[in-house]
Amino acid sequence: MPLILSVGETLFWFGSVFWYSALLLPCPINARRDKIDYLKRNLHIFIQKRLAMIALKKNPNKNFVILNLTDIQLSFEEFDKNHRACKILDYTVNTLIERTHPDLITICGDLCSENEDEGYNAFAEFFDELGIPWAPIFGNHDNMSPPEFLDKIADRFLTHPLCIFEKGDREMGNGNFVVEIEENGKTVSALIMADAHEVTPFTDENGDTKYSYETFWSKQFDWYREQIEALKNKGCKDSTLILHTPLFAYRDAAKAAYKNSVDLKTMTWEESLTQKVWNENFKDSCGLYKDDICAPVFDDGVFMLLKELGHTKNVIAGHDHKNNFIINYNGINLAYATKTGIGCYYDKDINGGTILEIGSNGVERIYQELVDMTSFL
Template identity: 35%
Template sequence: MSKTIKGLIIGISVFLVIVLITVSILMFPLKGKTYDYDYWYRDKPYDINDTIVLEKEENKDFKILIITDLQFNDALDLCGKADNVYETVDTLVTKQKPDLIVITGDLVWAKFTKFSVIKAINKIDSYGIPWAPINGNHDGEGNVDLAWIANKYEEAENCLFKQGPDNIGGIGNYIINIRENDKIVQSLIMMDTHASRYYDKDDENMHYDFIFDSQIEWYKWAINGINEYNNSKTDSMIFMHIPIPEFKTAYDLWQQEGGAEGENFGIKGEEECPSYINTGMFNAIKEFDSTKYVFAGHDHLNNYSVMYEGVRLTYAMKTGDRCNQTPGQNGGTLITMGDKITVEHIYVEN
């Protein structure tokens, strides 16, 4: 056998080994660790130290930037196809200078997402700004599970993510309190809306999941605890991925009856895909009269914001062009907390 042929065989063998190792790394599913020490019960005393507290400077606006449904994946990211999405985020962060970044789900979407998760976390963490993600219905579909992603979030220096109580459903039910002069001025309730499920053994298709009763009870407990800490009723916001059914009700009512000038804004580009059943989350919101804003992602072509029974229901603006985007509808959603709270979409050309 000539040296040339022998060298060729060795080269091909090395190449095949590298390919095999790469494929194995990509395809081998990775599971993370969930924690069983954070057990919630209704009579558990509310402790502000169990929550995340961010300090707001007196007489200075506090800005929250929502980005959503970025939907990275390994195949496209390794080919450099994520650049425009990252450019959108760069533009938003540079121009808006937020105090907090919230991701309302679907950071990734595909069968292979390990490298995309790591790259996205490193990128967002590099801004040096506190950031708080929640899970979307696609985040756990890849070759890394939600617990693995949660572990990576928790390792990031500036990420505020907490897995939350392990007995109320989901990974990532947690609270961020905004405090000014030792008083909580706004509580941000982060809620996991899960993914999809078969509702009946005869179902041919899966339907979107819902907020569990245990999560609603946890929400009520949290609002009561925050009010007791403040010795007064405290305002709050809820961030979720899959919208509650009242989003559709609110939009339809707006179209039928209109609203005060400038009160509602945004567009509906597709039919809403809320939780398949209504478990009463909005009833709890109304009962406790604390939450005045609910933000969701999920439906990429919708970005409407509507007042409904005293609560503003807002679809955050989709960030990036991955998977179903209306041309021109790219950017993020900015919440500004000052003398009053304003909500606006920030458009970025792509």
């Protein structure tokens, strides 16, 4: 049956072709060929997105690679190509692309300096120029902006053909959506992209008002159940939750996994790859733990939900810039996304991205890819 497009969809098609042409013009000839080949392979992504589907096709002959970045947090001024922060970001991201050849880039929050209109424009332009589909979610710093401002930014993201994003139900925040990875018409895995909001007030034992970071609002629990049920009905056997703020369970996992004798502040990445820093049953863990875990103060219940449904095998969170551990806790990989660049605050030894490799039966591997940026410092 031929594909029949409405007038609006036809206009989007021709608009996209014009946009791709503009994107490719300034590139050197080899880069243009690479982008043309890429877009030929992946053009269905953009058509399906505008027909209310977010489904990316996986090549049956290779793994589908996702490069996750986090906490870029540059200002409009810092996004200037001549600024050191932008040079580090550009070098880091392009090095990661050369090493991993991603099919999709996800960015799990704190995209740029909050409430800075031009900064979000510069952020989107930076990722458009890479020529690879990119899927952002908002972090707590993004959510510090007024809701109407964030809504405007979300609408703007939707005008970028390479951006994969949906606003979702406003009662759940801004930016809750599912990206399915399909092979030969079957959904083999999925990314559940969730808004983790900002902070919520609570009263402590002394009657004082304090604030706790958030993960899921109440309606997101039902939404998550619905998405998992739909994925199971399609025969999909695994999913990955990507959000900005770590779950409450990250604290329990770290406490259980690291040996008490380890000096977490001075431990190196190389040392984290050895078994000497990990307790029994956590020997396959890796990564650094130099920041406090700024998760919700009280158990958010999300980890219990994941265990109950038995579908999500990986969680990726950002937020704490000096953490990048991956710990398998009760059968679920709790991963801190490696911070990308020097925005806001950073550790010179923690720079890069987190990689998900998806095969024909779901996620086959999750790992950290570090990029040395010391030559810029």
